[in-house]
Amino acid sequence: MLKIPRTLLLRWTVRAALIVVLLYLYPYFTRVIHLKNFYLNLNQDGSFMTALFKSLAFATISSLAIGFFSLSIAFRLSAITPAGYKGKLLGLLMLPCLLGNVGTAFIWKLLLQDYPFFFKNPGTNFLAMLLVQFWQYGTLFIYLFWLNIHEVDKRVLHYGTTIRLTKKESFRDLYLPACRNLLLLLLGLQFIFSFYEETKLQYIFRSSRGTGAELISQWLHRTYNSDTLINSKYAFGHVTFASLVAVISIVLLLVVLILLANRLYQWYSGNRSVGGRKKMSPAKPVHPAAVSAGLFFFVLVILLPIIYATVRYYHYVPHPVMPLLNTFIHSLAAAGCATLFSVVFSIAARAGWPKILDHFNRRSLFFLILIFSLQLIPPIVLLASGYEWMKSISGTSQFYRSVIWVVGQMVLSFPLLASFSLFMHFNIENRDLNYLNSQRASVFEIARTLFWGPMKGRYLLTLLIAFSLIWNEDVLNSILSDTVPSFISHLQRVITGRMTDYAAGVEYLLVSVFLAASAVATWIYLTSKKNQFDGKFIVTGYPI
Amino acid sequence: MKKISQQFIAIIISGIILLMSCNGNRTNEKTTITIIGENTANIQSLMTLKEDYESSHSSIDLVFKPETFDDAFQKTNSDFQNKTGIYDIVMQYNFSLSTFVRNDYVYTLQDLLKNKHNPDTSFEKDIFPDTWKSVGYYYNSDNHDSIVKVGYPFAANTMLLMYNKQMFEDSANKAAFQKKYGTPLSMPTTWVEFQYLANFFTNREKGTYGVCLEGAAGGFLYYEWLNYLNGQGGRVLDKHYGWEGDSNTKVLLNSASAVDALTYFTGLKPFNNGNFTDVEQFKKLTLMKEGKTAMAFAWDDVIVSSLKSATGFDNRFGFSPIPGDHSFIGGGAFFISKQSKHPGEAMDFILYAMQKANQVKLARNGLSSPLISTYEDSIVASYPHSLALKHSLMRGGIYPEAGPDSKMIDEVLTNYVQKTWSGVYKPAKAIELATDEIITNRKTIFEAIKEK
Numbered sequence: 001m002l003k004i005p006r007t008l009l010l011r012w013t014v015r016a017a018l019i020v021v022l023l024y025l026y027p028y029f030t031r032v033i034h035l036k037n038f039y040l041n042l043n044q045d046g047s048f049m050t051a052l053f054k055s056l057a058f059a060t061i062s063s064l065a066i067g068f069f070s071l072s073i074a075f076r077l078s079a080i081t082p083a084g085y086k087g088k089l090l091g092l093l094m095l096p097c098l099l100g101n102v103g104t105a106f107i108w109k110l111l112l113q114d115y116p117f118f119f120k121n122p123g124t125n126f127l128a129m130l131l132v133q134f135w136q137y138g139t140l141f142i143y144l145f146w147l148n149i150h151e152v153d154k155r156v157l158h159y160g161t162t163i164r165l166t167k168k169e170s171f172r173d174l175y176l177p178a179c180r181n182l183l184l185l186l187l188g189l190q191f192i193f194s195f196y197e198e199t200k201l202q203y204i205f206r207s208s209r210g211t212g213a214e215l216i217s218q219w220l221h222r223t224y225n226s227d228t229l230i231n232s233k234y235a236f237g238h239v240t241f242a243s244l245v246a247v248i249s250i251v252l253l254l255v256v257l258i259l260l261a262n263r264l265y266q267w268y269s270g271n272r273s274v275g276g277r278k279k280m281s282p283a284k285p286v287h288p289a290a291v292s293a294g295l296f297f298f299v300l301v302i303l304l305p306i307i308y309a310t311v312r313y314y315h316y317v318p319h320p321v322m323p324l325l326n327t328f329i330h331s332l333a334a335a336g337c338a339t340l341f342s343v344v345f346s347i348a349a350r351a352g353w354p355k356i357l358d359h360f361n362r363r364s365l366f367f368l369i370l371i372f373s374l375q376l377i378p379p380i381v382l383l384a385s386g387y388e389w390m391k392s393i394s395g396t397s398q399f400y401r402s403v404i405w406v407v408g409q410m411v412l413s414f415p416l417l418a419s420f421s422l423f424m425h426f427n428i429e430n431r432d433l434n435y436l437n438s439q440r441a442s443v444f445e446i447a448r449t450l451f452w453g454p455m456k457g458r459y460l461l462t463l464l465i466a467f468s469l470i471w472n473e474d475v476l477n478s479i480l481s482d483t484v485p486s487f488i489s490h491l492q493r494v495i496t497g498r499m500t501d502y503a504a505g506v507e508y509l510l511v512s513v514f515l516a517a518s519a520v521a522t523w524i525y526l527t528s529k530k531n532q533f534d535g536k537f538i539v540t541g542y543p544i
Numbered sequence: 545m546k547k548i549s550q551q552f553i554a555i556i557i558s559g560i561i562l563l564m565s566c567n568g569n570r571t572n573e574k575t576t577i578t579i580i581g582e583n584t585a586n587i588q589s590l591m592t593l594k595e596d597y598e599s600s601h602s603s604i605d606l607v608f609k610p611e612t613f614d615d616a617f618q619k620t621n622s623d624f625q626n627k628t629g630i631y632d633i634v635m636q637y638n639f640s641l642s643t644f645v646r647n648d649y650v651y652t653l654q655d656l657l658k659n660k661h662n663p664d665t666s667f668e669k670d671i672f673p674d675t676w677k678s679v680g681y682y683y684n685s686d687n688h689d690s691i692v693k694v695g696y697p698f699a700a701n702t703m704l705l706m707y708n709k710q711m712f713e714d715s716a717n718k719a720a721f722q723k724k725y726g727t728p729l730s731m732p733t734t735w736v737e738f739q740y741l742a743n744f745f746t747n748r749e750k751g752t753y754g755v756c757l758e759g760a761a762g763g764f765l766y767y768e769w770l771n772y773l774n775g776q777g778g779r780v781l782d783k784h785y786g787w788e789g790d791s792n793t794k795v796l797l798n799s800a801s802a803v804d805a806l807t808y809f810t811g812l813k814p815f816n817n818g819n820f821t822d823v824e825q826f827k828k829l830t831l832m833k834e835g836k837t838a839m840a841f842a843w844d845d846v847i848v849s850s851l852k853s854a855t856g857f858d859n860r861f862g863f864s865p866i867p868g869d870h871s872f873i874g875g876g877a878f879f880i881s882k883q884s885k886h887p888g889e890a891m892d893f894i895l896y897a898m899q900k901a902n903q904v905k906l907a908r909n910g911l912s913s914p915l916i917s918t919y920e921d922s923i924v925a926s927y928p929h930s931l932a933l934k935h936s937l938m939r940g941g942i943y944p945e946a947g948p949d950s951k952m953i954d955e956v957l958t959n960y961v962q963k964t965w966s967g968v969y970k971p972a973k974a975i976e977l978a979t980d981e982i983i984t985n986r987k988t989i990f991e992a993i994k995e996k
Contacts, residue, residue, distance in 0.1 A: 044988070045981055047959075113827075119819040121966070206822040208761030209955070210962025225617065226951040229643050230992050232625035387622035478615050479622075482630065492612050498584040498846050500826040 006443060010352030017345045017414075021374055024411045027388035028381055031240040042242060047209050051219040052246060056253055058126055058215065059195035063257065065130065066138045067187040071179060073298075074145030075171055079291045082150055082527070086295055091524040093143035095302055096136045098464070098516035100472025102488050103509055104136045105203040106495050110309045110502070112204060122212035125205045132200055137193065139302060141186050145179055151427070152178045172269055180265055181360045184258055185423045188368070189416070191257060192375055195250050199474070203496065216246050220380045236384045243378045250376055251369060258365060306513055314506040323485065324511065327471075330402065330484045334409035335467035338417055341410050342466075343459055346421035347451050350428060351443070357422065358430050368419055375415035379475055382412065386479040401483040408476045413469045417462055424458050425451065457527050464519040471515065487511070574605040577890050580620060581635030583610035585845050585910035586699045586876075590635075590897060592909050597896060604889060624649035629883030632890040635698050637876040638679040638946040641787045645682045645694055646948075646993070650879040653693040656891045663891075667898045670915045674940035675700040678785050680877040688790070695877030696898055697914040699845060702936040703771060703872045704863045704929055706832060706842040707731065711745060711752070712862075720744075731864045735775045735808065738839070738867045742815040745838035755812055756831045756840040759820035759965060766954040767872065767944060769961050771841060772809045774942040775868045778802035780953060780982070786946030791990035798979035806971035810964050821962060826850070832861065841866055844936075847929050848910035863929040870941030875914070949982075949989050956981045 043049050080086045096104065108128075112118050118128040152174055160174050198217035207213035220239050227235035349357055349367070356363045374382075386408070393404050428450050436446050452459070477486035487508070495505040581587040587610045594606045609631070611619065616636070623630045624647070636644070644650045657663055679697045684690040711717060712729060721729035721744055732738040742754030758768040773779070778801035782794040813820075817837045818827065825843050829850045832840050842863075851858040865871055878894045880887050896902060900917055907913040907924045912933060918924055919934040945953045960974040969977070 044984060113819075113822065116819055119822055204822075206760040206762065206824070208821070208958060208962065210761060210959040211821045211966075222951075222955060225614070226955065227992075228617070228621050229639065229948045229951055230989060231643065231647055232621050234992055383618070387618070387626065390622060390628055391626040479619075481611075481615070482609065489612065489615060492615075493583045493610065497582065497612055498825065498843070499588065499849060 007352055010348040010443070013348040014345060014352055017341070017348075018370065021411050021414050024374065024382075024389075024408070025377065025385055027236075027385045028240060028377070031237055042245070047214070048216075048219060048242060048245075051209075051214050051216045052249060054214070055195045055197075055216040055246075056249060058129070058197070059191045059250075060253065060257060062130060062133050062194035063187045063190040064261075066134050066141065066190050067183060067261075069134070070138045070141035070186070071145050071183055073294075074142045074149060074179075075175060077142070077146055077291065077294055078149045078175070079288075080146070080295060082147075086292065088524045088528055089295060089299060090143060090146060091520050092299055092302055093139040093146075094464075094520050094523070095139075095513075095516050097140040098468040098472075098519055099136075099509075099512050100468065100488070101136075101199040102203075102472065102474060102491055102495075103512045104132065105200040106491070106505055106509055107305045107309050108132050108135075108200065109204045109495075110313055111305050119205065125201070125207065125211070125213040128204070129197070129201060132204070133190070133194060133197075135301065135305070137190055139298065141190075142298070144182060144186070148179050148182050149175050176265070176269055180262075181423055181426050183265070184261055184360055185368075185419060187261055188254060188258055188372070189419075191254055192250070192372070196378060198379070217378055217380070220246070220378050224380050224384065232384075232387075236388075239378070239380055239384065243381045246378060247376050255365070255369070259362075262360070306509075310506055310510065313502040314510075315503050324487065327485050327487050330405060331409075331467055331471045334406045334413075334470045335463055337406055338410040338413045338466045338470065339459065339463045342414055342417035342421050343451075343462065345414075345418050346425055347447050349422060350425040350451075351433060351446060354430050354433050357425070358428075359426050360423075368422065371418050371422070372415050374412070382475045383479065386476055390479065398483065401480065405476065405480045405484050408480070409470045409473065412473060412476055413466055416469065417466055420462060420465070421459075424455060424462075427454075460526060461523060464523055467519065468516065472512070573603075575603055575886050575889055576605045576607055577632045577886060577893055578607045578609060578630065579633040579635065579893075580609040580611060580616055580631045581698070581876075582613045582616045585849050586912075587635060588849075589906040589909035589911040590698070592905065593897060593902060597893060601892075604893070606893065624881065624883070627883050629881060629885060631881055632884040632886055633894065634879045634881060635876055636879060638786055638874070638944075639950040640879075641679070641682045641694060641877075641946055642948045642950075644879055645692075649882060650694065651882060651887060653695065656880060656887060659888060660891065660895075663895055664899065665895070667900060667903075667915055670900065670917050671697065672700050672914055672916055672937045672940075674873050675875055675914050675937060678787075678873045678940075678943055678946075679875045681785070682787055695879050696894060697875050697877050698897075699875045699912045700914040700937050701843060701845050701872075701874040701912055702933065703767065703841045703843055703866060704847075704932050704936060705731070705839060705866045706847075706929075707839045707862050707864070708832070708835065708837060709860055709862045710835070711838045717745075731862075732839075732867045735772075735867045739808070739812070741838060742812055746815040751836055753817035753837045754815035754839065756817045756823065756828050756837045757809075757812060757820060758823050758825065758828055758841075759962065760822055760824040760827075761955070761958045761962070762824070763954055764824040765958045765961055767874070768841060769805070769809060769957065770942060770944055771866055771872060773802060773805040774870055775866075776801045776805040776808060778805050780945060780957075784943065786943040786950065789947050791986065791994075795979055795983050795986070797982060798975055802975045803972045806961065806964055806975060809961070810971065813965065820965060833858070835860065844912045844929060844933050845910070848927070851928075852910075857928055859928070861928065863932040865932055865936045865939070869939065871936035871939050872942040872944070873937070873940045874944060875912075948993060949986050952985050952989065953982055956985070 077090070080090060099107070112128060118124050156174060160170050165173065195215075196217045197215055198221065201207040201213060201215060202218060205211070205213060207215070207218060209219075220242055223242065224235045224239045227238050353367070357367065369376075393401055432450055433446070436449065441449070472488055474486075474488045474492075477484070477488050480486075481489045491505065491508045491512075493499065494501050494508060579587070579590070581590075587608060591608045591610075594608070597606060598604060609616075617640075620631065620634050620636060620640070621643070622628075624644070634650075645652075657665070675697050676693075680693060680695045681691050682694050684692045712731075718729045721727075724744065725740060732741050745752055745754040758764040778799055779796045781789055782796050783789045818831050823831070825846050828840055829842060829846060831837055832842075833850075847863070851861065878897075880890045880894075884890055897906070898915075900915060903911070903913045903915045903918045904921045904924065907918045907921065913919070913924075916934070916938075919930055924930055944950070956978050960969065960978040963969050964971055964974040
């Protein structure tokens, strides 16, 4: 029997997974081949290029500001240890992200609508959006950086204290290297989220071409709707071409941004004059009161908008609430499958390309862009592609369509989960991989020893993020809402349109908050039980 | 390892069983009729007929799918384009007429009724004529010289002048108005009076405003502004009903009337309550309910859901037709998909819903009925907006665009009106640029249609 080399097997596993994911875009790729004449009409009224430039500008500013600001806050909160109650409370920083785009848009709509300042002009719109983006994503980034900071080897930190490093030197030489990969990942993610921002801008500000706050995703969406009156095929063709231009732009600028950030990092960490030693005094420990104040400030920042929305707009009115159990079970199943798929993929990738995927570099950047390719596609194209796939599943049984829903969610959540897992696996040392390979350990043993063992906690976090992504996802949930009732579609129905009812909206929001809070509580409970986030496996076989 | 494999397999099997249990009954002897529409008072009131209809038609199961406007629009078009036949009855607005008929997605009434034995269509002569012609007629796809009836209207919608009764009936206001203008304070019947009243009621120190205008994109500003455009004698295209026209239809927008309308509209800015660009119908009614704004144009189909509670209507507000001689005619029609497996049964339900007795039931539950006689029902007539609604629907005269270029025209006009409001353009320049853009884009759209 032909014995397939292990590395080859792992690499083909990865390639097969990528092909399955990209298969979702098959309708899109077939359209790309048949483009004609759309380029002539693309920027007829100038609105396409305006929207594109604004998206690129907003994405750049948002990602740099939120990325670096979150890192600096995490560093200032580093005195908080994971073991204590403050460390557990910090888990609340995950809450806003787990509410999703629609939930966040609803909260901030209620908060901002009475303040005309934010509606004055596009500048104030985008300023408010920066705050909203920070609330939704920046808080999660702070938490992830904080977790990462506590991954730094304690022996190294003791050494830093012994040689009396200043605060800035500690940050530059000890903590920043540990956060580099995560920083670049989060910069990229925030860039993509902001580039394709539509839901919050639309819902909070009713952004439009006329108000000067229209971004590219909204341009594509309204063009698609407008062209649908000709017919859907024409509409898909038109946005296919426009989205191709958008994707090329975002890839180019994303690569530039990440390389620039990486260069900036190299300059900063190599620059000995930064954090200079004019004063030969070591870093003073942060006053506990200051740390507590910082912690409680952020907890308030997270909770106050939710409390305000509830207190101001909620009153009990009996009305039918959608049955949630069906959606919950489907979402849980899909989250489990998506996490497993992404983790297996990233393990196979890490083990199959050990020299490329052991740290962030130009070659691993290319790999990441390939994974991100689905995330780089505009939401309206994902929606239109999904409707094309409906042809193949119409007339099938309800169970089959449920399975398709689960598979579709796995595919759509794959870019984020797989890239997150891949970055986690940068922590795995090549020497450990080589050691186990030399001992002829099976793939399963390698996975269990090097990956599953030390990273169980992080896989749990991935599962929680997967559940939130799927629960709040609004493309596939909308297409297949006849198969799996969509929580987000129900929420959108009561917070927009002619039957708007803010009280009902707050009820649905509280369900989201409850689920998000439960996920956070689960995470805090399980991680505090183990009293550690990850262990490390070194060549000698003794965990640290 | 064996234990982990067993655990893993057990989890997978449990997951499959759970998924299967979520999928309900798989065997269903009944004929299912699926109805999709935007989640409004229209579909919500129609859903109140479900129990009665199913009890008298035991082999029928009605499934309603109220969706957001976007979802209803995209799902419908996807279903028709891909011929998936998921939806039997589609409740869509008149701008979908062109797409549905041109692409042969839906049956005409003639197709559906010819297979019926003595269908009761006596209600047809009771439909507001302007409404039906505006939302349910279209060119015969084979012959543009003749018209066919494509669908019955599911509602008759218009915009009404909503006013704050307390502000109009306040004796101090009455005396002040009489002193300032020399005439009694009353509802505006002309656009000049409307402007005077907007000015009169605005007092920034007291926090009161004359008007609340819808300035949000997404159709809200477009429909709002059309009232003003027509009020000054302006038009967008040289045709009568919105669905009429073709590539040769003349664009009439660039006129003195349109410039006057835009000047008039932006001239109301000092009297306006709200942020304008984020105000849609719900926000507008919320601002009106604060009790500090004198007048606004309100869609009839949000009045009941916004102002009616278990104890009755919010009696702080009165309604009248908008100033001038014409009123907006909007709404949508029932369309039956050509991919429907049960077009006959679908038509039966529509005929049932259109009977006068059922229209009265629906109107009592919030529907703006397309039948004239519905408004003679004592309960429906007691609603504060009923008389104004009936009067507005009878007079008609303002028809929004409903051709394949309708959304494009909506977006272009919204863009330039918003920019004029914020001072980027002067009204004359805005109208000129909007006209040029509409002409250019119409060429592109009709060329694309020809190619298909």
